[in-house]
Amino acid sequence: MELRGLRDDVYRRPLATALDRLGISPGWTCVDVGAGGGDVTVALAEIVGREGRVYAVDSDPLARDEVAEAAAAHSQVLAITQAGEDLRLPELVDLAFCRFLLLHVVDPAVVLARMAGAVRPGGWVVAQEPITSAGRIDGHPFSMPHARHPDIGALLPSLARDAGLLTVDAWAEAPAGAGPGPVAEYVTLLTEVDPGDDPVVLPPLVTVVAQVPAP
């Protein structure tokens, strides 16, 4: 299985928790920023249905093809090549979502502010970002040297506050396992090292569910 599909599998529960907490429903308009292969986009599209709309935004033009393939059955998905720093949509949306994005961007505060600006007053911003070094393989911390901000999850609540958002809920959630299974496979694909029977706690995802203040 590819890393993308495995991420969808092992981090499915944190995503489900966030969507449940949010109370997203059919007809919502959403943007998934840093959509990648479109796992979150498809999850959102399945909920908002044909009366809703999901913009899948990514700075990598290849992501547009991947999302198009993943969301082929969902005509409500519109894939756009755009940097989060320049986020501009044809309408204000009900929800701006990002997962595993802010750890890679130059200035997470700029992207979060653009996401907040894309949402209607009273609408929602949800961010799910890791604390990479809080993950463990056989008791040893994970590292992600190629990420600009590997522990950005730890700062997420204050980033949301500084973007002028009202945090309604925030928490951390991490998949864990020992021995063969999706958690071990995910580590192998991510690090090229098979953890064998060693216990693994994947990097926890901090979720912030926040609201754009109504005027």
Ligand SMILES: C[S@@+](CC[C@H](N)C(=O)[O-])C[C@H]1O[C@@H](n2cnc3c(N)ncnc32)[C@H](O)[C@@H]1O
């Ligand atoms: C690790 S992937 C996460 C994909 C998806 N959100 C998920 O959780 O499965 C990060 C994605 O963010 C995109 N990305 C990185 N920097 C970006 C930026 N400044 N603006 C928009 N997308 C960006 C990358 O091209 C990549 O597709």
